Amino acid sequence: MLTSRREEIVHAATELFARQGYHAVGMRAIADAVGIRGSSLYHYFPSKVELLHAIASDSTKRFIELQLADLRPMPTYAERLRKLLGDHVTYFHAYRLEEAVGLRELQELKASAPDYYAELQATRRSYQDAVERLIRDGCAAGEFDCADAHLAALAILGMVNSVNDWFRDTGRQSIEAVAAAYAAMAVDGLLGATPR
Amino acid sequence: MLTSRREEIVHAATELFARQGYHAVGMRAIADAVGIRGSSLYHYFPSKVELLHAIASDSTKRFIELQLADLRPMPTYAERLRKLLGDHVTYFHAYRLEEAVGLRELQELKASAPDYYAELQATRRSYQDAVERLIRDGCAAGEFDCADAHLAALAILGMVNSVNDWFRDTGRQSIEAVAAAYAAMAVDGLLGATPR
DNA sequence: GTGGTACCCTAACGAACGTTCGACCGGCCT
DNA sequence: AGGCCGGTCGAACGTTCGTTAGGGTACCAC
Known part of the structure; x- marks a missing residue:
């Protein structure tokens, strides 16, 4: 293996x-x-903190590059965002250990290796900005109904990132089902993409 | 002081x-x-872990008792939930240090003092259940539009709990404004309480 | 005044920490 | 055959860890 x-x-x-x-x-x-x-x-x-950096950096960067790469093909903003968020949840579950370390021990990196911290934060920030832009564009195109795209992006990211805190494979639902449900709650619910 | x-x-x-x-x-x-x-x-x-327990337990229990106490008076489920979530965000900000410790070092309590861990988890769980019930009742009363009350409760709690990860007092918005916006996104957006 | 208790101290315990050093062993290259 | 080198080891470095033991001083009750 x-x-x-x-x-x-x-x-x-x-x-x-x-x-x-x-x-x-x-x-x-x-x-x-x-x-x-x-x-x-x-x-x-060479040191323990370099080992931490290898864990946090590798998975985070790979994830964000993957996610930002294939944003293109879907026709509507709603579909793009649904796919993005669904992939986000399933990826975060697949790499939940790495992501947990990356999120929780970020402060340690900040104290022991500030350059690594800044680099990671910048990568994360670019992802957050991409989500925000997607929401803003969707709003401008009339697909979404949202007062503050910045706040909506933060809320939605907080929402999808929290799945790993409670999801267990032994539960009734598959991670794919949860991912689809979360994407729907965010896009169709929070952003009001579908007229009710 | x-x-x-x-x-x-x-x-x-x-x-x-x-x-x-x-x-x-x-x-x-x-x-x-x-x-x-x-x-x-x-x-x-008597020990370091007892000190951790004092931090984690005190603020968490006080918060949850406060929140569950005055759920009653508001007329509609939507208003009740809006108030609950708004208070949740502002309280979590006021006690953000305690809550950060309580959330992040919970695993340490699990390893070093399992009974304290179980006790805290039960308290947290009762809060989550109360939110879920509120959503379920709102759905039954026709106020909310939601496929899975359990999932919606988890999503909304993940959302409001994440505010402390990014909110800084130096920003453009007050915590009260953010609290109101998050409550609106959850209740009127995600749960579709207001016809659009 | 005497005893007790609340609070803080210095000193030390054994264990674990991250890290360094020098040596050894087994393949591969020449 | 001889030398290099990646990989691993045991041993030790100085430091810090959580915790304990025992002593001292100030105040309060009797």
């Missing part, structure tokens, strides 16, 4: 950080999880 | 935990912030 030892380490650290938090997990615990000694980790990462 | 030394400690610890995280803050750092030595903290709290 995991090709290189480096990926193996990133994967183990992601799981531990997500479950216990960055500061609660020692280098020796990460090493134990992949069956080596703590000192051997420094062959792959 | 702060009457007792105990409250002073809780306040200082809240600020430090919120900014840096539970595990990143040592007992000596908390003691420094109130001008005493680390060992003196154990005169007020």
